[in-house]
Amino acid sequence: MQQEEIQEFHWMMTLLQNVDVGLVVLDRDYKVKVWNGFMESHSGLLPSHVRDKSLFELFTEIDRDWFKRKAWPVFELRNRAFIIWEQTPYLIRFPNYRPITGSEEVMYQNITLSPIVSPTGNVDAICLMIYDVTDVAAGKKALESTQVALNETLEQRG
Amino acid sequence: MFSVVICDDSLVARKQVAKCLPDDWDVSVHFAKNGSEAIELIGEGKGQLLLLDLNMPVMDGYETLKVIQQQGFATRTIVISGDIQPEAHQRVESLGALAFIHKPVKPDTLLGLLKQHGLFDQQSESEEELERLDPAIRDCYQEISNIAMGQAGDHLARMLNVFVELPIPNVNLIEMSELHMMLTDIEEKETVSGICQGFVGPGVSGEALFIVSDSGVGELAAILGLSGDIDDRAQLEVLMDAANILIGSCLNGLANQLDLHFSQGHPMVLGQHYNIRDLINTNKVRWRRTLAIELSYGLEGFRAHCDLLLFITEESMNIMNAKLAHLLED
Numbered sequence A: 001m002q003q004e005e006i007q008e009f010h011w012m013m014t015l016l017q018n019v020d021v022g023l024v025v026l027d028r029d030y031k032v033k034v035w036n037g038f039m040e041s042h043s044g045l046l047p048s049h050v051r052d053k054s055l056f057e058l059f060t061e062i063d064r065d066w067f068k069r070k071a072w073p074v075f076e077l078r079n080r081a082f083i084i085w086e087q088t089p090y091l092i093r094f095p096n097y098r099p100i101t102g103s104e105e106v107m108y109q110n111i112t113l114s115p116i117v118s119p120t121g122n123v124d125a126i127c128l129m130i131y132d133v134t135d136v137a138a139g140k141k142a143l144e145s146t147q148v149a150l151n152e153t154l155e156q157r158g
Numbered sequence B: 001m002f003s004v005v006i007c008d009d010s011l012v013a014r015k016q017v018a019k020c021l022p023d024d025w026d027v028s029v030h031f032a033k034n035g036s037e038a039i040e041l042i043g044e045g046k047g048q049l050l051l052l053d054l055n056m057p058v059m060d061g062y063e064t065l066k067v068i069q070q071q072g073f074a075t076r077t078i079v080i081s082g083d084i085q086p087e088a089h090q091r092v093e094s095l096g097a098l099a100f101i102h103k104p105v106k107p108d109t110l111l112g113l114l115k116q117h118g119l120f121d122q123q124s125e126s127e128e129e130l131e132r133l134d135p136a137i138r139d140c141y142q143e144i145s146n147i148a149m150g151q152a153g154d155h156l157a158r159m160l161n162v163f164v165e166l167p168i169p170n171v172n173l174i175e176m177s178e179l180h181m182m183l184t185d186i187e188e189k190e191t192v193s194g195i196c197q198g199f200v201g202p203g204v205s206g207e208a209l210f211i212v213s214d215s216g217v218g219e220l221a222a223i224l225g226l227s228g229d230i231d232d233r234a235q236l237e238v239l240m241d242a243a244n245i246l247i248g249s250c251l252n253g254l255a256n257q258l259d260l261h262f263s264q265g266h267p268m269v270l271g272q273h274y275n276i277r278d279l280i281n282t283n284k285v286r287w288r289r290t291l292a293i294e295l296s297y298g299l300e301g302f303r304a305h306c307d308l309l310l311f312i313t314e315e316s317m318n319i320m321n322a323k324l325a326h327l328l329e330d
Helices: A002-018 A037-043 A064-077 A134-157 B011-020 B033-045 B061-071 B086-094 B107-116 B127-130 B135-160 B176-186 B216-222 B234-258 B316-323
Strands: A022-028 A034-035 A081-083 A109-117 A124-132 B002-007 B028-032 B049-052 B076-081 B099-101 B170-174 B190-200 B204-213 B291-297 B305-313
Touching: A002 A037, A002 B216, A022 B204, A034 B216, A064 A081, A064 A109, A064 A124, A064 B234, A109 A134, B002 B011, B002 B033, B011 B107, B028 B033, B028 B135, B033 B049, B033 B061, B049 B061, B061 B076, B061 B086, B086 B099, B086 B127, B099 B107, B099 B170, B127 B291, B135 B291, B135 B305, B135 B316, B190 B216, B204 B216, B204 B234, B204 B316, B216 B234, B216 B305, B216 B316, B234 B291
Parallel strands: B002 B028, B002 B049, B049 B076, B076 B099
Antiparallel strands: A022 A034, A022 A124, A081 A109, A109 A124, B170 B291, B190 B204, B204 B305, B291 B305
16 A cells, blocks of 8 residues: 555656646745756756755846735735736746747746645645746747738738 | 628618617627628528618629528518519518518517517517526525625735725626627727636636726726836736736635636736727637626726626536535525
């Protein structure tokens, strides 16, 4: 029985390590508690390096006050928060997943912040999830510039 | 919903006919400039009633009636024409028209004919629609919405530090075409911005739609202490913050009462500063009948209104009813 549980735990860990989504657990001081394979690969920082370090010190591109405002309802109201790439292209600056054929320089990101409710009912930590939406963003930007060009052409023709 | 196609090559005539339709008739009205356009609309399943002019370019009224007969369309036609020759009258009736009205059409004449042919009875269709939702179930949905809405309102108030005026939730079963009217009701003139977000739990799925008028976004920005130039990106921030709170808390509230967990997809911006009818134009075809929960939040001392619409698929109602059986028992 115990053997099975250990095996299941091992499977779950492997899944978390390999899933193509960034997974981070942050405590109330915004210190990194969990850092999965996606985060390690894209940032080049090992879990042992980032552990217990503040997210804001690791990544100075993050606007501290802005991010805290986004995380407030997650900690205090146990409410999920979503940040989409249209608001801000990325939270952490990662290079494009496809460095050769990708048209964009950086990885566009959708962010989800989820509360982690402890057995006592408190939210002592939150889960930060980072999704790569570069292709969606590039596609939408291309569509918009096509529309602008089309409108200009139509206007020129009167 | 019952659909009426008004076919006339003159814009003035089309408008005049549209004005003569009974005021409280809950129908969608489509316009065609000639017979061929009308046939196209009918082919798309519109126009249970066709109000048809005779003299038009491309395809005239007689030809249109012939095509309707040949194709076996179930459309019922009333001809409205300036041609007062008795022969014209006979010809259209032999081609299957219900009646012939002389131009200019008068509301009373049209009303009389509609009643005579059983096309219109005073009771509007939307009332019948409501009756299809069992009152006990409707009460039950209203009650759980009330509780969820209260929690969401409290959360919004805590974020904004203002008193939030709670609405009475409006629960209805609506058809695709009714959605358009509902949305038109929300904001008659102002342009709006919207966020939609899918949600799914075991056996229950739907979509949340959050809508704020552009002036409302400005006020929300001021309440949140954003100063300076409120550009599109700043507006989107405000919109997203408010949407996250209201959608998230409402869904949490509903999920707790239904004893299930909802996954939420990533929110989609429906476009900023659109006219509300344009917001929903894309997926028309896939819309079916849905359960709609309408919540309209006001902020005390401000004009801003946020509308939250939760659409839940009809199939989900079986699961929800089972989960809510304990509320329905006595």
